[in-house]
Amino acid sequence: MNDLLSHKHKDVREKVRQLLKDPEFDLDLISRDKNVFREQTLKWSQLLADQGLGAIAFPEKYGGMDDMSKYVIAFEELAFHDLSLLIKFGVQFGLWGGSVYWLGTEKHHDKYLNDIATLKIPGCFAMTETGHGSNVRDLLTTAVYNPDRETFTIHSPGPEAGKEYIGNAACHGQMATVFAQLKTLGEDYGIHAFIVPIRNTDGSSIDNVHIIDNGHKLGLNGVDNGRIYFDNVEIPRENLLDKFGAVDKEGNYTSPINSPGRRFFTMLGTLVGGRVAVPIGGLSATKKALTIAVRYASKRRQFGAEGKQETIILDYPTHQRRLLPLLANAYAYHFALHYLSERFTNRTEKEAQEIEALAAGLKSMSTWNTTATIQECREACGGKGYLGENQFADLKADTDIFTTFEGDNTVLMQLVAKSRLAEFRKEFGKMNVSNILRFLKDQAETIVLEKNPVVTRRTSEEHLRSEEFLTAAFSYREEQWLSSVGMSLGSAIRSGKDSYNAFLDHQNACINLSKAYIDRVTLEQFNKVVTSAEAEIYDVLKDLRDLWALSNIEADKGYFLEQGYIEGAKSLAIGSQVDELCAKLKKNAVALVDAFGIADQLIKAPIVQS
């Protein structure tokens, strides 16, 4: 079972692992003084760049492997080390490098990619503004073309237009990809990206670029975030990253994509890689927290029967209930996120929208799970969990922003729902009246079939733990949310409500719809792993799958009962199965965290040193 979660891309994985064993990567070097920590993080990033890890996602021509899924593996491994380093790495090579690669053209690649991959040019990804985080389309920074000088003027028209929380900005960044409203010859062409120098090699700011340190943050204090303001900064015309929109000498704008809306979403879509990598990094932190909490729980004793040795705390049903479903979650998201990574790496244009929705949804669900899991692990280790030395402090603080950056989860879940609803509308729109009637009749029949008392009341272990029941329940929930929100939205819009306000009325339902979708996809991936598992690990993986799926249904039992999909007795039986699976999996809990494969020297918590 040892390499169950780490058999992919062993080349990159081993390279990172070996590198992190270098004494230069000693975690004890981390300082609580953010200035010292920031320099350490830069130094570590340089060591990674020197080994060619900065170029993984770039073409071979620029020293890379042209493989996004390998970049994701590097992210997964680096996150076991330190999360400030991970984010610094992601800012430099993923965001700054990635934006030049995906939004620029060959001239930009030739000029910059090598220097980015080797960290010769530290840079920033300057999208978010103080006034606009989620709503990127309405950013205020402007880029006005000056035909006479063949330059763009980059400008922040007020404090709300300052670029906010920009990694690498406070200390190290020399250039930035700046997102701004492109204006030329009196026309506004919307958001485009520009390469803007912000700092000289001696560390001083470029004239008319004002940078303010974001100061102390909740976590990730090894990353130098800052605000950047541009006061009419002129850059050459060539600094427009012009893959999706170019301006010629005279100022004429051209784009391979005519629709401004589609152009905007295509540009942003190329940057979705962050939404694949970030949750994987968060999941590594989750695994580290679980490793510590489970190992501790398997040794720590407290209370017990009179006159006997105290009880191991993992033997307490409450403790099993706290940790084991979270352990199952970590496996579930591991399988789902690696599926996403492969699909993203090999995506065709036709699949792009589906994969973007999947990335947005999985990023959200998985990072929420990260926050919840690390919290529970901290609490499950009591006062020991509160001491800095036992590692939860940094894991918690550093990952807390994962639910916000690369897209606020609540906003992303609305996007996922909209994408699903668009599919639903497409399907529905194709139908004529008789097809719609047949669809509704089929759906009603399925529901009658599934809601038959024989099914809603079945409580046998065999039934509850069958792939058939689990898949049917997850699919029912997904389809029910989709069709009920879809129908209800449709009728609101038909009755004259504008689509913005109609959606507003269904915001909370949209989140349920998106969750149901991601849960169904995650179950499918877990099922695949179970089906193809080797004999010796089949049982434990099926137990884990069952625990994950049944505790998911249990947490949402109000919904299933409300719908009449299950009856009270079945709901109670599901709860009992969860209890039994927790008790059963307890025996394998340590082996299951060992299988995360985190190097011993990275688990420094004294509470798990024997």
Place this chain on the structure above:
Amino acid sequence: MNDLLSHKHKDVREKVRQLLKDPEFDLDLISRDKNVFREQTLKWSQLLADQGLGAIAFPEKYGGMDDMSKYVIAFEELAFHDLSLLIKFGVQFGLWGGSVYWLGTEKHHDKYLNDIATLKIPGCFAMTETGHGSNVRDLLTTAVYNPDRETFTIHSPGPEAGKEYIGNAACHGQMATVFAQLKTLGEDYGIHAFIVPIRNTDGSSIDNVHIIDNGHKLGLNGVDNGRIYFDNVEIPRENLLDKFGAVDKEGNYTSPINSPGRRFFTMLGTLVGGRVAVPIGGLSATKKALTIAVRYASKRRQFGAEGKQETIILDYPTHQRRLLPLLANAYAYHFALHYLSERFTNRTEKEAQEIEALAAGLKSMSTWNTTATIQECREACGGKGYLGENQFADLKADTDIFTTFEGDNTVLMQLVAKSRLAEFRKEFGKMNVSNILRFLKDQAETIVLEKNPVVTRRTSEEHLRSEEFLTAAFSYREEQWLSSVGMSLGSAIRSGKDSYNAFLDHQNACINLSKAYIDRVTLEQFNKVVTSAEAEIYDVLKDLRDLWALSNIEADKGYFLEQGYIEGAKSLAIGSQVDELCAKLKKNAVALVDAFGIADQLIKAPIVQS
């Protein structure tokens, strides 16, 4: 409405408020360097002591007010300032001072209380050990009486016996109340408390006392926690805090309480004040987080209908759902905790056990709510919430341990359940067969009455928002959990299972039982406030009560549906009421956080400065 939550003990409240306005209490003085921060916290504590605030809970003879509920008010106000200061204050005056006061006798009071209240003797409360946090009865530190020298020898028999996380230990404490197993004349009398000097006035350790700094913690870095080991330290016989157990010169042990078990619980019971004060401090942090998040949400705009001004984020149904039930929770716990504080202050011996259970349960429920609320508020402020300047970082980190200290919540909830079950057994035990039959018949009739389709299907707003329905639902849940766990435990024990293992099988159900109990008590207190509210605030308070109670039922709808207490349509109607109440209360949200009465200078977050 302005002093709705702050009309009690205005004298203490105003004193603290005025004091905190002193420039000496400037929050900008807080340093990220823990050594500087620790000295600042000590200095602040001295300023409070100089104003007589250290003595509030002590008798007038020692400069105090002899009023625990006033101490709680001071705690509530101080927590609005800084939580490291709060905990330093609690360690010095509540734990160190409180243990001398409650466990000692007049000779100890005369000798120490004045010096403790004025901070002349900084001290520690050394109960927890590395090996034993929750299980206090099995602490390893020993106190052996030496009749020849009339001394006790305090000793830590190994690393697991070191006193752990002790506040004031790493730097400032000169003495400590040490809990140890008292042994005299070859007999073991269980846990008792002793005053042990640990540090000389020059700051050096006493001979044979070894202190290790706990170092950096997740939060509360202004408190100097440490480990203390005793290597056969001798103290005079008089240093035994001998209210509940004394040793005479010859070494003979006497106690006013014969049963060792009852003696142990009586001693611990006198220290329950911490479980009253700590959740109030946590609630103040919760209020501060809500104040920032609600004010921000009422001004921040993001996205919107095409061509219109962007939407205020509090107008988003998702945002209302995130913040408003949490706002209602804060009010609910405010009323419940102040009820607890009054009952604790005026308790009679007969009520002690009930109030201890109430304190344990409310401490748990309220501090879990603190962790959850601050987390949601941070996320609801997006990236802004992650910057140190916007205050969530410290609120989150500092309160994270509240679910653990003063008793781990999961353990406390088991104690609550045991106390409730003991009551149940007492009631049940008194009955003869015909009474038991009548009880069961009555209960069955109530259930039939309440589970009548007319009731389980009623969905009118008038019904759902009636005190009658809410009270009946909360009471049903409490009684159902109590009788089902009680009956099931009883039959397990009758069939030969030992009580330790029988309880183990019901651990998870016990948590539900305790929650249901605390929820019912909380609802009762909220009801009382609504019933006695003045006309102008009646409506908003009733809306808040309804939101709190209905979202509580909604969160547990799986249970109520499983039980057949409500049907699907009623469950859906409850969800709709929650939506409507959120939308309605949104208009009063800012006024409701203003009513928390937090001084302007303590809300420093730039995101809510206009």
